[in-house]
Amino acid sequence: MPWPAEEVVLSLEKITVEFDGFRAVNGMDLSLRKNEVHFLIGPNGAGKTTMLDVMCGKARPASGRILFRDRIDLSKKKEHQIAQLGIGRKFQAPSIFSELTVEENLALSLQKKKGVFSVLFARRKEEDARAIERMLSTIGLGEVSGRRAGGLSHGQKQWLEIGMLLIQEPAVVLLDEPVAGMTDAETEKTGELLRRISVDRCVLVVEHDMEFVRQFAGKVTIMHEGKLLMEGTMDEVQADARVAEVYLGKRRDADVVGAPA
Amino acid sequence: MLLKNATVRRKIVITLAYAAVVALLACAPMFLSDFRLNLLGKFLAYGVVALGLDLIWGYTGILSLGHGIFFGIGAYCMAMYLKLEATGAGRLPDFMQWSGVTSLPWFWEPFRFFGVALLLSVLLPMLLALLLGFFTFRNRIRGVYFTILTQALVLIVVTLMIGQQAYTGGTNGITGFRHVLGFSLASPSVKNGLYYISAAALVGSFLLCRRLVRGPFGKVLQAVRDGQNRLRFLGYDPAKYQMFVFTVSAGLAGLAGVLFVLQVGIISPSMMDIVPSIEMVLWVAIGGRGSLIGAAAGALLINASKSGLSETYPDFWTFLLGGLFIVVVVFLPKGLFGLLARLGARMKGGLGDAMAGGRGRAVVGEDHR
Numbered sequence: 001m002p003w004p005a006e007e008v009v010l011s012l013e014k015i016t017v018e019f020d021g022f023r024a025v026n027g028m029d030l031s032l033r034k035n036e037v038h039f040l041i042g043p044n045g046a047g048k049t050t051m052l053d054v055m056c057g058k059a060r061p062a063s064g065r066i067l068f069r070d071r072i073d074l075s076k077k078k079e080h081q082i083a084q085l086g087i088g089r090k091f092q093a094p095s096i097f098s099e100l101t102v103e104e105n106l107a108l109s110l111q112k113k114k115g116v117f118s119v120l121f122a123r124r125k126e127e128d129a130r131a132i133e134r135m136l137s138t139i140g141l142g143e144v145s146g147r148r149a150g151g152l153s154h155g156q157k158q159w160l161e162i163g164m165l166l167i168q169e170p171a172v173v174l175l176d177e178p179v180a181g182m183t184d185a186e187t188e189k190t191g192e193l194l195r196r197i198s199v200d201r202c203v204l205v206v207e208h209d210m211e212f213v214r215q216f217a218g219k220v221t222i223m224h225e226g227k228l229l230m231e232g233t234m235d236e237v238q239a240d241a242r243v244a245e246v247y248l249g250k251r252r253d254a255d256v257v258g259a260p261a
Numbered sequence: 262m263l264l265k266n267a268t269v270r271r272k273i274v275i276t277l278a279y280a281a282v283v284a285l286l287a288c289a290p291m292f293l294s295d296f297r298l299n300l301l302g303k304f305l306a307y308g309v310v311a312l313g314l315d316l317i318w319g320y321t322g323i324l325s326l327g328h329g330i331f332f333g334i335g336a337y338c339m340a341m342y343l344k345l346e347a348t349g350a351g352r353l354p355d356f357m358q359w360s361g362v363t364s365l366p367w368f369w370e371p372f373r374f375f376g377v378a379l380l381l382s383v384l385l386p387m388l389l390a391l392l393l394g395f396f397t398f399r400n401r402i403r404g405v406y407f408t409i410l411t412q413a414l415v416l417i418v419v420t421l422m423i424g425q426q427a428y429t430g431g432t433n434g435i436t437g438f439r440h441v442l443g444f445s446l447a448s449p450s451v452k453n454g455l456y457y458i459s460a461a462a463l464v465g466s467f468l469l470c471r472r473l474v475r476g477p478f479g480k481v482l483q484a485v486r487d488g489q490n491r492l493r494f495l496g497y498d499p500a501k502y503q504m505f506v507f508t509v510s511a512g513l514a515g516l517a518g519v520l521f522v523l524q525v526g527i528i529s530p531s532m533m534d535i536v537p538s539i540e541m542v543l544w545v546a547i548g549g550r551g552s553l554i555g556a557a558a559g560a561l562l563i564n565a566s567k568s569g570l571s572e573t574y575p576d577f578w579t580f581l582l583g584g585l586f587i588v589v590v591v592f593l594p595k596g597l598f599g600l601l602a603r604l605g606a607r608m609k610g611g612l613g614d615a616m617a618g619g620r621g622r623a624v625v626g627e628d629h630r
């Protein structure tokens with residue numbers, strides 16, 4: 001495969017996740033490399049979200065290995081420990097703290113030491129204020145920084161959540177359908193943002209919007225029924241007959257019927 | 262410019278309001294009878310409980326219907342000291358003699374010393390809370406399930422207290438105190454002193470709670486309340502925060518118990534049972550969840566009206582309290598203080614918002630997919 005030999009940051013090997021005996025993910029392999037925008041796609045119920053859940057500790061695999069930086073086994077770590085190692089996750093539904101202001105949401109995420117007593121005696125530093133300022137302009141929410149986050153538009157909430165991830169400067173960014181519900185202009189902006197943030201880290205995006213994938217993907221991994229179907233560039237993926245059958249074909253049908261996923 | 266003026270004005274108004282409250286508390290002994298002053302002192306102790314409850318409920322989203330226990334343990338610890346002080350050296354407390362106990366049980370020994378009793382009356386509730394928190398919050402038991410467990414704790418402790426009559430005084434509780442540190446509890450000047458200590462404790466607890474709910478720490482607490490799952494994926498461990506505030510809150514209830522028993526002169530299981538535990542939460546709900554001032558004021562107001570009304574119409578009070586609770590839950594989620602703040606905001610345009618503090622919202626469940 002012609003992939004540049006970038007460093008593998010997170011690798012999942014033979015991951016299986018079961019829910020009451022049902023295998024949502026079945027022997028799946030996936031490696032995330034630095035400086036890459038990697039898309040994980042597949043039909044509804046393929047197990048994409050579950051894969052993200054495994055990476056951030058929300059779901060525990062029945063078998064398989066998750067290695068961070070080649071040596072840290074994540075399957076034994078708690079969610080907050082995984083987050084502190086530098087694996088950030090954005091959920092499918094925007095999940096921000098709606099009672100806090102936009103700025104407070106970012107400050108909460110920025111805080112480096114997150115133990116009870118560290119936070120209790122934390123002092124707001126000048127550089128923190130600057131980091132927040134910078135992030136506000138990156139995600140385009142400078143104007144609304146004092147606003148209650150719950151009052152933001154859907155797109156703004158998505159960005160705020162992305163900002164909350166990025167401000168922690170994670171090594172791995174996991175995004176579950178980040179452009180769902182966004183306008184075309186917002187989608188475009190988000191894509192640009194993804195490209196910019198992939199410098200020095202790896203970004204994994206789950207997405208249904210094929211136009212968006214085509215535009216911004218580096219590598220594409222296709223999942224089907226909990227298994228790896230294929231991996232390659234968007235062109236390779238689109239040329240593949242199996243993919244057309246299980247995924248693109250299905251999508252087209254769905255579009256004709258008019259049932260959005 | 263206009264904004265800045267408004268902020269400055271608001272600050273001045275709030276500072277003046279605080280000063281007025283402190284001045285009022287300081288002057289109360291001058292125009293209240295001994296009886297009324299003693300009552301007010303008791304209500305101030307209740308105010309301390311309310312602050313701790315608001316800290317966990319209003320700000321962190323943990324509803325405890327078991328704070329009577331923490332209050333009661335604090336009160337019992339001090340009562341044990343007072344009882345031994347009243348009994349005199351070498352003799353046994355009266356209820357022990359009646360039960361045929363011949364020597365002082367080992368766990369009563371430390372309570373010969375005021376300092377030890379005071380320390381334990383705060384530390385024991387904290388320890389118990391920490392234990393309960395350790396086994397629940399870490400296992401992600403929360404919401405209604407946690408609340409039910411706090412009620413179970415009440416049942417267990419109260420049953421234990423009543424059952425061990427020989428060591429705890431049973432249903433009658435512990436009473437018949439005379440002195441504290443050599444001062445007679447009956448003397449008016451000692452009563453005055455206890456009142457001032459209660460007032461200082463309330464102000465101190467208020468400052469402590471305010472320190473906790475403001476700044477970055479307070480934001481984490483609100484985040485625990487509104488989305489603890491999300492918070493986890495930002496690298497925070499919500500269980501540690503829950504354990505911490507729950508423990509602090511229990512310590513405050515224990516302190517309140519000390520102040521209570523010193524001024525009221527008796528503690529019995531019925532004062533820490535299910536009903537008082539629920540009443541404590543009502544003070545906060547009616548006064549104003551998510552606002553420290555509201556919670557403390559709620560405790561004072563409700564207890565003042567309770568003693569006022571139940572002197573004249575004893576039955577009527579229970580109906581009124583129940584009715585008031587329903588009205589508040591249905592129409593005023595932020596309590597009377599929230600209503601006040603809203604009215605203020607309407608008149609002054611924004612004043613109330615700052616005073617209302619955190620937005621009280623009970624989150625039962627959340628889902629992140």
Ligand SMILES: Nc1ncnc2c1ncn2[C@@H]1O[C@H](COP(=O)(O)OP(=O)(O)OP(=O)(O)O)[C@@H](O)[C@H]1O
Nearest residue numbers: 019020023024042043044045046047048049050051
């Ligand atoms: N907590 C759970 N309990 C039981 N079954 C689950 C659970 N989570 C996911 N599943 C099942 O596992 C399968 C994979 O779900 P997953 O959410 O990972 O799919 P997905 O690829 O993200 O789909 P979508 O594109 O619709 O978001 C689905 O069949 C789903 O019903």
Ligand SMILES: [Mg+2]
Nearest residue numbers: 048049050092
């Ligand atoms: Mg999904």
